[in-house]
Amino acid sequence: MARYFDVKRQTGFATIAIVTFVLLYLPIAILVIYAFNEGESLANWEGFSLRWFVAAANNDAVKQAAWRSLVIAAFAATFATIAATMAALATTRTRRYRGLTFKYAMINQPLMVPEIVTAVALLIVFSQVKVWTGYSGLGYLILAHTAFCIPFAYLPVRARLENMDLALESAAADLYATPWKTFRRITLPLLQPGIVAGFMLAFVISLDDVVITEFVKSGGQDTLPTYMLGQLRRVITPEVNAIATLFLALSVLIVTAFFFINRQKA
Amino acid sequence: MPEPLRVNERRVAVEARNISKVFGTGEHALRALDDVSVGIAENEFFTLLGPSGCGKTTLLRLIAGFEFPTSGAILLGGEDIATLPPYKRPVNTVFQSYALFPHLTVAQNVSFGLEMLGKPRGEIEARVAEMLKLMRMEQLANRRTDQISGGQAQRVALARALAPAPKVLLLDEPLSALDYKLRKEMQLELKRMQAETGITFIFVTHDQEEALTMSDRVAVMSAGKILQVGSPRDIYDRPAERFVADFIGETNYLAGTVQGVDGGRAEVLLKTGGRISASYSEGMTPSGEVTLVVRPEHARAVEGAADLSGAVEDIVYFGTDTHIHTRLDDGSAFTVRQQNSRNAVLPFARGDRIGIVVGDDAAQVLRD
Numbered sequence: 001m002a003r004y005f006d007v008k009r010q011t012g013f014a015t016i017a018i019v020t021f022v023l024l025y026l027p028i029a030i031l032v033i034y035a036f037n038e039g040e041s042l043a044n045w046e047g048f049s050l051r052w053f054v055a056a057a058n059n060d061a062v063k064q065a066a067w068r069s070l071v072i073a074a075f076a077a078t079f080a081t082i083a084a085t086m087a088a089l090a091t092t093r094t095r096r097y098r099g100l101t102f103k104y105a106m107i108n109q110p111l112m113v114p115e116i117v118t119a120v121a122l123l124i125v126f127s128q129v130k131v132w133t134g135y136s137g138l139g140y141l142i143l144a145h146t147a148f149c150i151p152f153a154y155l156p157v158r159a160r161l162e163n164m165d166l167a168l169e170s171a172a173a174d175l176y177a178t179p180w181k182t183f184r185r186i187t188l189p190l191l192q193p194g195i196v197a198g199f200m201l202a203f204v205i206s207l208d209d210v211v212i213t214e215f216v217k218s219g220g221q222d223t224l225p226t227y228m229l230g231q232l233r234r235v236i237t238p239e240v241n242a243i244a245t246l247f248l249a250l251s252v253l254i255v256t257a258f259f260f261i262n263r264q265k266a
Numbered sequence: 267m268p269e270p271l272r273v274n275e276r277r278v279a280v281e282a283r284n285i286s287k288v289f290g291t292g293e294h295a296l297r298a299l300d301d302v303s304v305g306i307a308e309n310e311f312f313t314l315l316g317p318s319g320c321g322k323t324t325l326l327r328l329i330a331g332f333e334f335p336t337s338g339a340i341l342l343g344g345e346d347i348a349t350l351p352p353y354k355r356p357v358n359t360v361f362q363s364y365a366l367f368p369h370l371t372v373a374q375n376v377s378f379g380l381e382m383l384g385k386p387r388g389e390i391e392a393r394v395a396e397m398l399k400l401m402r403m404e405q406l407a408n409r410r411t412d413q414i415s416g417g418q419a420q421r422v423a424l425a426r427a428l429a430p431a432p433k434v435l436l437l438d439e440p441l442s443a444l445d446y447k448l449r450k451e452m453q454l455e456l457k458r459m460q461a462e463t464g465i466t467f468i469f470v471t472h473d474q475e476e477a478l479t480m481s482d483r484v485a486v487m488s489a490g491k492i493l494q495v496g497s498p499r500d501i502y503d504r505p506a507e508r509f510v511a512d513f514i515g516e517t518n519y520l521a522g523t524v525q526g527v528d529g530g531r532a533e534v535l536l537k538t539g540g541r542i543s544a545s546y547s548e549g550m551t552p553s554g555e556v557t558l559v560v561r562p563e564h565a566r567a568v569e570g571a572a573d574l575s576g577a578v579e580d581i582v583y584f585g586t587d588t589h590i591h592t593r594l595d596d597g598s599a600f601t602v603r604q605q606n607s608r609n610a611v612l613p614f615a616r617g618d619r620i621g622i623v624v625g626d627d628a629a630q631v632l633r634d
Contacts, residue, residue: 167365170332173352174359175379176430185378189369 032248035241042236052242062243065227072138072223073206076145077153081199083146084153085191092161110148118148119215126216136218144216145206152205153198160194193261200258204251276307278341279466280329280434285338287324298324300490301338306434306468307482311460313469315477316487317513322470325487326436329468331355342433353382358427359436362443364419366411372422373398373407379430397425400459417448424456428463435460437469441476453480474514478502486510503561504630506547511559511632518565518600520558520574520629527552532631534558538596540573544629552631562589562603564628569613572621576600578614588612592620 007013035053039046056062087107091100110118126140168190172182188195210225217226224247231240287299299321306312314322327333329340331352340348347355358379366375376397380390398404401421406414411422420440427435437456441449457480460467471477477484478498485495486509494506505511508519520542522534531543532552544558565574567590576592579599583606590602590612602622604612614620 165363165365167361167363168367170352171359171361171365171367171426172378172382173332174330174357175426176353176382177378178353181382186367 031241032245034238035245037238040237042238052238055239056242061227065222065224068221069207069223072141072145073203075142076149076206077199077202079146080149080202081153081195084150084198085157085195087154088157088161092158107154108151111151115211119212122212123215138221140216141213141221144212145209148212149202149206153202156197156201157191157194160191164190197258197261200254204254278305279308281305281341283339283341285328285335287328287333288336297490302492304485304492304495306466308466309464311467311480311482313471313477313481313484314487315471315474315484317472320487321490322487323438326438326468326470330357330359330436356433357436358430358432359438360423360427360440362438362440364423366419366422368411371408371410372403375411375422376425376429378426383430393429397429401425416444420444420452432465434466434468437467439470456480486513504545504547505559506633508632516562516601518560518562520560522558523555524552538574538594542573542624542629544631545627546631547633550633557632558629559632560624560629562601564625565602566623567602567604568621568623570621572623574600574622574624575619578616578618578620581612581616
């Protein structure tokens with residue numbers, strides 16, 4: 001009897017795996033290491049120091065950009081999670097019908113349409129709206145981020161709903177709970193891990209966005225990623241590394257939390 | 267005010283009046299219930315019995331409020347509730363999957379309905395304690411619902427549905443997930459619970475034995491219609507239709523021609539020879555060619571001539587009884603079931619010709 005096909009035993013598997021991991025993590029490791037460099041160079045190690053972290057912390061532009069990023073992400077993730085939860089309820093609490101798959105695709109549009117297309121489209125629309133309304137605040141960025149965060153919030157909520165016994169809601173209704181009370185007391189508590197996971201995913205996606213933000217933002221509306229992009233066009237110092245390292249830490253923290261919440265049993 | 271309906275001198279708790287339910291439209295339309303009318307008395311253990319797809323669960327869901335009838339009325343204490351949502355009906359359900367709330371404890375599950383009704387705290391606690399005691403589950407009050415066994419989950423589902431003291435309790439095949447022994451236990455427990463609480467139980471099952479052992483009355487359903495309603499004895503001894511006779515227990519069929527009708531009994535000349543007297547259900551006048559049913563244990567195999575005669579084809583020993591399979595003179599099959607006793611030996615063997623005595627009042631004329 002021939003052994004079943006085991007990809008791990010194929011020639012070159014280990015090499016490919018190692019190369020892939022090196023490509024994935026080595027640049028990040030270098031970035032993090034040079035964030036602690038004493039000197040101004042990104043290539044020559046001149047000793048350990050936290051000076052670039054201190055510099056970043058004292059840089060008003062960085063602080064403002066970071067705060068703006070958090071504000072946008074908080075609003076966008078909240079709105080996206082609410083919209084996504086409603087969409088998930090509407091697309092699972094129903095008999096299958098023609099066009100349901102099409103609806104899934106519509107909801108997940110940001111996953112399929114290239115970001116640059118959306119970015120250009122939003123730029124054109126919003127610049128017109130800005131002329132009409134005279135408003136040029138953070139609202140445009142929050143709106144744009146909300147839109148592309150929806151699918152990321154939608155997927156965990158929908159997964160949770162699909163694993164939920166519909167009879168639970170019938171049982172609540174049978175026990176004198178109005179539709180609203182059924183939602184508050186039964187559906188929402190059972191959905192909560194999915195909702196939290198969806199929110200965190202949306203939050204991280206929003207924090208990270210460059211392309212759409214770059215096109216939609218007005219002057220003086222840099223988020224942390226677009227600020228860093230702007231810095232790189234000028235003098236490069238390890239301050240950028242320090243900011244990136246902090247950013248990385250935050251993302252890892254959130255994604256880890258997401259992982260543990262998602263693992264909670266149904 | 268119309269006269270309150272009564273069933274066997276008892277007041278009616280629930281009445282379905284000319285209920286039809288059609289799912290879907292056009293060529294995909296499915297008529298799940300077809301002009302069904304039935305009255306269920308207060309304090310009655312009433313069973314809807316039938317194969318899957320006969321409409322029994324649909325009828326239950328209509329009473330609970332999870333579906334709404336296409337036409338007809340559902341009366342609860344004389345009031346039409348057919349259009350009320352489930353949370354406005356004083357009716358509770360024990361679900362087939364139990365549907366216990368997984369994020370709540372046993373006690374919180376039981377108190378849910380009372381809380382939704384806005385009962386005062388003290389009353390809720392007292393009632394929950396009472397229900398847990400009735401179910402013998404006091405020790406498990408603070409367990410999560412995934413930390414209890416299937417039989418316990420079943421009892422929590424029952425306690426949760428009984429706690430708000432509904433007018434009617436609906437049970438949707440609640441025993442089907444339990445193993446045989448536990449099922450037997452729960453059958454007795456359910457009977458006891460019904461007697462103790464005095465609440466009307468409407469029980470849905472496809473298990474004829476369950477229906478016969480637990481119910482005050484049984485409605486046998488098929489293809490969206492109720493074929494017969496009666497006590498387990500009525501249903502078993504006097505099946506009105508072939509489907510009912512087939513679905514419940516084993517049955518022999520005899521073809522014959524009605525010779526005369528007198529005092530609720532029909533004289534029938536059998537195709538295989540011989541005459542017997544048979545009962546028939548109320549409201550029918552048997553005439554011409556008819557089919558009679560005789561339960562295997564209501565006949566006796568004897569040596570020599572009797573009501574029927576035939577040849578023994580097989581004798582099967584079952585411990586408590588013996589089945590004697592015979593071929594009658596007109597070529598039809600007939601089975602006799604005889605109680606065994608120690609040391610008793612049948613005086614005939616395979617191939618012998620024997621007579622079959624059909625007991626008094628053992629034959630029933632089927633409706634066409």
